[in-house]
Amino acid sequence: MSDDEQLDPRIVAALRDIPAASNEIRDAHIAEALSHISPSVSQRSPRRWLAVAAALAVFAGGAAIGRGTRTSGTEVAASPGSSNLIKNVTPDSQCRTSADSGKVGQYFLGNEQREVWASNGLLFVYVSSTCKELATFTIADAPTSDLVCLPSIANATDSIIGGYTMDNAYRILVNTPTDILEFSGRSCSQLTKYPQP
Amino acid sequence: MTISPAPDDLLIQRAKRGDSVATDTLLRMHYDSVRTVCHRIVVNKADAEDATQHALISIVRALPGFDGRSKFSTWVYRIATNAALDEVRRIRRRPTPTDIDATFVLPVADATGAVDAQMDVAQALALLPEEYRTTLVLRHVADLDYEEIAEIQGVPVGTVRSRLARGRTQLANILGNQDTSTGRHNPDERNT
Numbered sequence: 198m199s200d201d202e203q204l205d206p207r208i209v210a211a212l213r214d215i216p217a218a219s220n221e222i223r224d225a226h227i228a229e230a231l232s233h234i235s236p237s238v239s240q241r242s243p244r245r246w247l248a249v250a251a252a253l254a255v256f257a258g259g260a261a262i263g264r265g266t267r268t269s270g271t272e273v274a275a276s277p278g279s280s281n282l283i284k285n286v287t288p289d290s291q292c293r294t295s296a297d298s299g300k301v302g303q304y305f306l307g308n309e310q311r312e313v314w315a316s317n318g319l320l321f322v323y324v325s326s327t328c329k330e331l332a333t334f335t336i337a338d339a340p341t342s343d344l345v346c347l348p349s350i351a352n353a354t355d356s357i358i359g360g361y362t363m364d365n366a367y368r369i370l371v372n373t374p375t376d377i378l379e380f381s382g383r384s385c386s387q388l389t390k391y392p393q394p
Numbered sequence: 395m396t397i398s399p400a401p402d403d404l405l406i407q408r409a410k411r412g413d414s415v416a417t418d419t420l421l422r423m424h425y426d427s428v429r430t431v432c433h434r435i436v437v438n439k440a441d442a443e444d445a446t447q448h449a450l451i452s453i454v455r456a457l458p459g460f461d462g463r464s465k466f467s468t469w470v471y472r473i474a475t476n477a478a479l480d481e482v483r484r485i486r487r488r489p490t491p492t493d494i495d496a497t498f499v500l501p502v503a504d505a506t507g508a509v510d511a512q513m514d515v516a517q518a519l520a521l522l523p524e525e526y527r528t529t530l531v532l533r534h535v536a537d538l539d540y541e542e543i544a545e546i547q548g549v550p551v552g553t554v555r556s557r558l559a560r561g562r563t564q565l566a567n568i569l570g571n572q573d574t575s576t577g578r579h580n581p582d583e584r585n586t
Contacts, residue, residue: 204562208569209534211515215430222443227421230450234412357415369415 292328293321302359304372306393313370313377315361320370322377322394332394334377339366342382406466410458417457421450424467427536428453428474434531435478437520441485442478449477464545471536472546475528482524518568526561533558 218226293300293314303312303325310325320334341364348357348371358370358377368388371378376390405423408416432445452473460469519527525547532543533554544551 204534204565208515208565212434212519212531212535213430215433217426218429218443218446223422223425226443226447226450227418227425229447230421230454231414231418233451233454234414234417360415 292323292325292330299361300359301361301370302357304356304358306372306374313358315363318363320377320391332391334391336363336368337379337389339364339368339381339388341365342367348378348380348385348387402466406457406460406462410460412458417454420457421453424453424470425450427467428470430535431471431474431531432478432481434516434519434535435475435524435528436481436485437516438485441481445474445478445481448480449474452477464542468538468542468546471532471538471542475532475546479524479528514569515565518565521568522561522564526557526564529554529557530561530565 292312293316295316298314298316301313301315301320303310305311311331312323312325314321314323315336318336320336322331322333323329324331348369352373355371355373358372360367360369362368366381368379368381369385371380373393375393377393378390379388380386381388405416405420409420428449429442429446432449433439433442436442436445453470456473460466464472519530522530529543529547532538532546533540538546540551540554543554547554549557
């Protein structure tokens with residue numbers, strides 16, 4: 198049943214043409230919505246949930262990697278052609294303030310909250326409370342991929358830190374007790390691992 | 395560690411379990427759709443942004459109860475529509491008038507000048523009765539079929555048809571009787 202011919206296509210186009218939201222508005226909207234995820238629906242262990250929630254409450258900062266995200270079928274495209282990182286959106290944590298830095302996310306190791314930033318081809322790990330720099334890693338090369346990668350977390354001690362786009366590749370960092378793992382690509386393969394500082 | 399790509403169903407299943415990454419991805423996939431519906435129903439820019447925020451929060455809160463009986467996109471549109479209509483009701487209760495200046499000012503359209511300015515369309519849409527505006531938005535902005543619109547609005551399919559016909563006619567009249575239709579007439583138009 199089609200009746201589209203009864204409305205001028207130019208008017209339909211005008212109806213659909215809404216100025217895009219700024220990245221800041223989009224990220225703020227989504228971050229606020231994510232804060233309403235109920236822990237009761239999570240099947241994760243409480244400790245793991247705490248870590249993931251803390252990390253992903255700021256996911257809009259790092260994982261806003263996916264900002265401007267579009268979907269096509271079952272594929273989710275991340276920001277293409279971008280080596281720019283998303284600016285930090287968490288007002289309580291500013292371990293790096295340079296414009297070319299982006300906060301990937303944060304995680305807990307024991308009782309210590311840490312955060313991971315990316316800038317100019319490097320990953321930086323800080324203690325959130327003091328901004329003490331714990332480690333610097335050179336970001337691994339990755340094949341170009343505009344797909345959002347969602348690694349499955351099998352161990353309760355692991356958690357997703359966040360994601361970012363670098364050199365045309367969307368990447369996800371996963372925290373484990375011994376390493377920080379990086380995943381990317383259509384098959385969500387592990388690119389590398391950085392030793393847990 | 396088992397690795398897998400992210401098809402929609404997998405994203406939805408993970409989001410239902412409270413997976414923040416999956417939820418984040420789903421919200422980004424549907425963000426523009428939600429926001430467009432909110433802006434076209436609510437009209438006022440600031441209020442529409444509020445409606446968008448409320449819709450996204452509602453989606454997150456309702457996700458665990460999504461049963462898959464309707465398409466996920468239809469389910470999202472239903473929530474967005476309800477959030478937008480709630481916002482419209484809130485606006486009605488406010489003592490201050492709608493800030494017309496805060497509506498989007500869109501650029502002049504195509505080179506043929508056939509549509510003088512998209513602003514005209516936005517304003518014309520805003521002048522329609524709420525039920526007509528909502529129906530037109532769901533049909534022509536959200537691309538939903540009659541059955542889906544009927545499901546969202548809780549009305550029979552015939553009512554959707556008549557609302558669309560009347561909405562189109564009124565939209566054309568507001569736009570100055572521009573050539574917005576093919577000339578086909580719906581009998582319901584006489585009743586408007």
